[in-house]
Amino acid sequence: MGKMRNGLRFDKMLVITNRLICDGDFLERIETVAAKKPKGIVLREKDLGVGEYRELAMKVLKICRRYDVDCILHSRAEAARELGCPRIHLPFSRFCGDNICVKSGESERLSGSDERSRLLMDFDLIGVSVHSVEEAIFAEKMGAGYVTAGHIFLTDCKKGLAARGLPFLKNVCESVGIPVYAIGGITPDHVDDVLGAGAAGFCVMSGIMRNSVWDV
Numbered sequence: 001m002g003k004m005r006n007g008l009r010f011d012k013m014l015v016i017t018n019r020l021i022c023d024g025d026f027l028e029r030i031e032t033v034a035a036k037k038p039k040g041i042v043l044r045e046k047d048l049g050v051g052e053y054r055e056l057a058m059k060v061l062k063i064c065r066r067y068d069v070d071c072i073l074h075s076r077a078e079a080a081r082e083l084g085c086p087r088i089h090l091p092f093s094r095f096c097g098d099n100i101c102v103k104s105g106e107s108e109r110l111s112g113s114d115e116r117s118r119l120l121m122d123f124d125l126i127g128v129s130v131h132s133v134e135e136a137i138f139a140e141k142m143g144a145g146y147v148t149a150g151h152i153f154l155t156d157c158k159k160g161l162a163a164r165g166l167p168f169l170k171n172v173c174e175s176v177g178i179p180v181y182a183i184g185g186i187t188p189d190h191v192d193d194v195l196g197a198g199a200a201g202f203c204v205m206s207g208i209m210r211n212s213v214w215d216v
Contacts, residue, residue: 008214009191010036012201014072014148014181015208017044017060022209031063033208033216039201040070042089042127054079061085072127077119086124089148092135095119095128096142116142129183131164133175140176147176148203151184152194155206166197173198188213 015038019026034041043060045053053076061083064071072087073080080088095116119126120143128139130147139147149172154163163184173180179200186194186202194202207214 008188009195009201010038012191012195013038013208014201014203015041016183016203016205017042018205018209019045019056020047021206023211027059027063029209029216030060031067034063034067034069036216037067038069040072040087042072042074042203044074044205046075050076050079054082057083057085070125072125077122081122087127088119088123088125089127089129090119091129092131092139095126095144096135096138127181130172133168133171136172136176136180140178144178146179146181146200147172148181148183149199150182150203152182153185153190155185166193169194169199170197 015033017026017030022029030041041060041064043057045056048056057071057073057076057079061071070087071085072089073083073085074089075091075094077088080086097113097116125145126143127146127148128144130136130139130149136147136149149169151161151163152165152169169180169182180198181201181203182190182194182197182199183203186204187207191202204214206212208216
């Protein structure tokens with residue numbers, strides 16, 4: 001068993017940041033979360049410009065290093081290179097290419113792979129967001145170190161979209177050999193179910209950025 005924090009599995013949690021919905025000061029919240037020793041903190045903040053993101057990433061990396069927690073920058077490869085962050089998370093299209101055909105269990109590469117080759121050279125760990133079994137298989141084939149699969153349960157972040165559910169998660173986990181992290185509507189009540197489906201862990205955004213049942 002991993003470390004338990006007040007009975008909650010923070011050691012299995014990837015925290016996805018969103019300062020726009022954060023209760024209170026964002027960096028104070030990051031420090032509080034880092035003290036819980038989650039599996040990692042993914043600095044998302046997609047609305048920020050390059051310079052603003054880099055400045056914020058510098059501060060978040062400093063906090064994470066102080067608590068010996070992995071910081072994963074989201075999409076901003078150049079910022080990660082400049083700051084010496086060896087971990088990055090990317091959308092499926094960014095890592096596998098915009099011109100990818102994935103259907104019926106088959107994937108075809110339709111464009112060049114120069115950027116992906118450089119990413120694999122520059123980073124120790126690359127995570128990829130996937131929304132199908134086929135995408136998960138292809139992301140692993142292309143060198144992803146882990147995938148996030150979802151959304152598993154109903155969530156305000158995906159209003160109006162049906163949840164894919166635990167059977168989907170189980171299929172993804174059984175189809176790849178890399179760690180799979182469930183994402184979408186995860187609460188403490190869901191943890192046993194997602195881990196039981198084979199997930200290595202789970203992602204939480206709004207439930208951590210706001211005061212919540214996660215005791216943060």
